[in-house]
Amino acid sequence: MLEYVDKIRETARKLLDSGTVEVFIGYKKGSVPMMNEPVLIKDPDQADILWWDSNCALNLCNYLTKRKEKIGILATGCNSRNIVTHIIENQISREQLYIVGVPCKGMLDHRAIKRAVDNKEILEVSEDADTITVKGRDFEKTLEKKEFLQSNCAVCRHRNPVLYDELVADLVEEQEGVDPYKDVRAVESMDPDKKWAFFTRTIANCIRCYACRNACPLCYCPTCFVDESRPQWVGKSIDPTDTMTFHFLRAYHCAGRCTDCGACERVCPVGIPMRQFTKKLNKDAEELFSWEAGLALDQRPPLDVYRPDDYNDFIL
Amino acid sequence: MENKVFSKDEWLEGIKALQSEYKVFVPVKAGDFHKFVRLEEQTIPDLDYQNTRLSPKSLVYPESERMFEFSTDENDPDYNILKEAQKDFGPQAIIGLRPCDAHGFLIVKRNFDNPEYKDPWWVRRYEASTLVGLGCNEPCGTCFCSSVGGGPFDEEGLDVLLFDLEDQYLAKALTEKGSTLLAKLDGGSEASDKELSKAEEVKKAAQEKISSKVDTSKLADKDVLELFNAPFWEDLAFACINCGTCTFLCPTCWCFDIQDEVYQKIGDRIRNWDACMFPLFTLHGSGHNPRSEKFQRVRQRFMHKLKYYVDKYGNGVQCSGCGRCVQFCPVNIDIRHVIELMNSH
Numbered sequence: 197m198l199e200y201v202d203k204i205r206e207t208a209r210k211l212l213d214s215g216t217v218e219v220f221i222g223y224k225k226g227s228v229p230m231m232n233e234p235v236l237i238k239d240p241d242q243a244d245i246l247w248w249d250s251n252c253a254l255n256l257c258n259y260l261t262k263r264k265e266k267i268g269i270l271a272t273g274c275n276s277r278n279i280v281t282h283i284i285e286n287q288i289s290r291e292q293l294y295i296v297g298v299p300c301k302g303m304l305d306h307r308a309i310k311r312a313v314d315n316k317e318i319l320e321v322s323e324d325a326d327t328i329t330v331k332g333r334d335f336e337k338t339l340e341k342k343e344f345l346q347s348n349c350a351v352c353r354h355r356n357p358v359l360y361d362e363l364v365a366d367l368v369e370e371q372e373g374v375d376p377y378k379d380v381r382a383v384e385s386m387d388p389d390k391k392w393a394f395f396t397r398t399i400a401n402c403i404r405c406y407a408c409r410n411a412c413p414l415c416y417c418p419t420c421f422v423d424e425s426r427p428q429w430v431g432k433s434i435d436p437t438d439t440m441t442f443h444f445l446r447a448y449h450c451a452g453r454c455t456d457c458g459a460c461e462r463v464c465p466v467g468i469p470m471r472q473f474t475k476k477l478n479k480d481a482e483e484l485f486s487w488e489a490g491l492a493l494d495q496r497p498p499l500d501v502y503r504p505d506d507y508n509d510f511i512l
Numbered sequence: 513m514e515n516k517v518f519s520k521d522e523w524l525e526g527i528k529a530l531q532s533e534y535k536v537f538v539p540v541k542a543g544d545f546h547k548f549v550r551l552e553e554q555t556i557p558d559l560d561y562q563n564t565r566l567s568p569k570s571l572v573y574p575e576s577e578r579m580f581e582f583s584t585d586e587n588d589p590d591y592n593i594l595k596e597a598q599k600d601f602g603p604q605a606i607i608g609l610r611p612c613d614a615h616g617f618l619i620v621k622r623n624f625d626n627p628e629y630k631d632p633w634w635v636r637r638y639e640a641s642t643l644v645g646l647g648c649n650e651p652c653g654t655c656f657c658s659s660v661g662g663g664p665f666d667e668e669g670l671d672v673l674l675f676d677l678e679d680q681y682l683a684k685a686l687t688e689k690g691s692t693l694l695a696k697l698d699g700g701s702e703a704s705d706k707e708l709s710k711a712e713e714v715k716k717a718a719q720e721k722i723s724s725k726v727d728t729s730k731l732a733d734k735d736v737l738e739l740f741n742a743p744f745w746e747d748l749a750f751a752c753i754n755c756g757t758c759t760f761l762c763p764t765c766w767c768f769d770i771q772d773e774v775y776q777k778i779g780d781r782i783r784n785w786d787a788c789m790f791p792l793f794t795l796h797g798s799g800h801n802p803r804s805e806k807f808q809r810v811r812q813r814f815m816h817k818l819k820y821y822v823d824k825y826g827n828g829v830q831c832s833g834c835g836r837c838v839q840f841c842p843v844n845i846d847i848r849h850v851i852e853l854m855n856s857h
Contacts, residue, residue, distance in 0.1 A: 227844060228653075228838060233843055234751040235750065317653060333650065403575065405756035407753065407755035407757050407842050410754055411755070411842060433771070434576045465757045465842075
């Protein structure tokens with residue numbers, strides 16, 4: 197994906213220069229390996245700090261909420277689906293946006309890469325089209341990117357942006373025949389005790405830092421339920437019941453809206469796989485309402501609209 | 513003070529025996545990272561590590577702590593009376609923490625244990641702790657301890673410092689507490705001159721491996737309002753998602769929030785770590801929030817660490833250079849860059 201860098205810089209410069217946009221949102225290269233920093237530039241001369249590689253795995257849509265300017269923004273498949281969701285939910289207007297589509301071949305799982313070198317410190321990373329080479333004090337290893345994709349990217353069915361004004365490169369081939377819900381079915385097949393043990397284990401390390409919530413473009417409520425104090429819905433200590441309540445309610449708030457961008461898992465400082473929760477709801481939305489979030493501007497999400505043929509088997 | 517040498521097996525056996533007198537905490541590998549846990553029968557300590565994901569600050573200052581308990585039952589003679597919740601202040605030994613984290617405790621001590629204020633629980637737990645440090649033979653690329661008053665083998669704040677000499681540990685007692693702990697260990701022998709000079713070599717090599725440096729020299733002389741009103745804060749804060757990763761992983765962030773939780777007729781007053789990144793942190797009862805904007809909260813974190821603390825205590829910055837926030841900030845806001853911006857403003 198490195199070949200996108202020049203095109204991204206050129207496009208941002210052109211858009212800012214011509215006044216098509218007032219600000220441009222992209223990434224700049226990070227100061228530590230496999231980390232990049234979201235950046236907003238206003239001046240065409242800053243375009244050269246823009247960067248793109250296989251570790252641009254946050255969700256830039258998160259930075260759009262309620263902004264007032266005319267904005268240029270980079271959007272991969274999942275990011276563009278969140279932009280669609282943002283427009284539908286009135287968090288930004290389509291007219292304000294100039295969407296620069298970035299066809300995506302998947303982002304890298306930095307934890308899996310560290311694991312592949314026994315979690316030794318990686319000091320330098322370089323990548324080409326198919327491989328990534330990591331170097332530390334006493335090792336160097338070249339890995340096949342396709343074997344180290346983030347788990348959401350490995351099962352992604354929308355690598356290409358669904359909404360854009362221009363593209364930085366030709367569209368990429370979509371992955372066929374992926375099974376996005378294999379792990380969810382494994383959990384569904386557990387009996388309640390096993391499920392509970394699985395959920396408890398999944399969140400055991402949570403420190404309630406809310407990085408998962410805050411990295412998610414869907415979480416834009418002015419006051420989150422965990423922060424509400426009148427009335428207080430959920431305790432704020434690390435009591436497992438409260439932590440579980442936070443994770444489950446957060447997931448439910450994402451039902452029918454989540455694009456499985458993976459930002460929540462990417463940012464977690466203690467490696468909690470919270471997509472196990474959101475994916476179950478994505479699966480339900482798909483099976484019960486034939487719905488995948490953020491694919492079209494002219495369709496309302498299933499949970500904010502009534503249709504006479506809605507699934508209603510749960511009504512006794 | 514003595515210097516003793518233990519074979520690694522001897523050392524690990526030895527610390528098991530300490531359990532009869534101390535709660536012993538050791539780093540263990542838990543999935544992809546290391547964390548401190550209480551040493552028990554099945555625990556496998558792993559001292560071959562760079563640093564724990566979370567600092568050991570929770571061993572003195574728990575993330576959630578019951579301060580008081582109370583009854584909301586009107587028929588209870590102690591109705592609505594706060595009674596101190598039971599806490600354990602028994603002796604504890606933290607084995608294998610890094611010198612930067614011991615330095616972190618000293619920084620927090622200036623806030624929780626000073627002539628003006630004493631946090632009774634922090635002080636008692638800290639005083640009950642014996643800190644057995646493990647020098648860093650392989651500092652991370654993100655470590656900048658030596659720029660902020662520490663170093664990979666810094667002794668300050670530790671009771672014992674361990675030198676990893678391949679198949680042995682050289683344990684250097686630094687305080688009475690440290691000597692007491694070492695005296696309880698079986699085995700070991702007085703360090704020879706050869707072993708002592710090997711330890712010096714390991715230390716020197718580690719100091720040379722510190723590749724990350726920051727300059728904090730001008731922060732104390734800066735005008736506080738000029739820094740507060742500096743033009744870089746909004747750009748700097750753009751990427752921030754206002755999560756608590758930096759503050760919760762930090763060995764020197766000490767802020768807390770106090771919450772009452774009531775179940776049926778029994779209540780607990782709990783103190784939880786708080787984070788200046790959270791909008792709720794400064795929300796007033798009136799509904800007004802003096803730090804309603806993200807950039808104000810980001811500014812607060814860095815101004816506190818790098819200016820207010822510097823001015824208040826005259827003893828350097830509120831940062832031990834451990835590099836956790838550099839490595840794990842999900843959006844790569846790098847405190848080394850912020851120090852550079854503030855120091856050169």
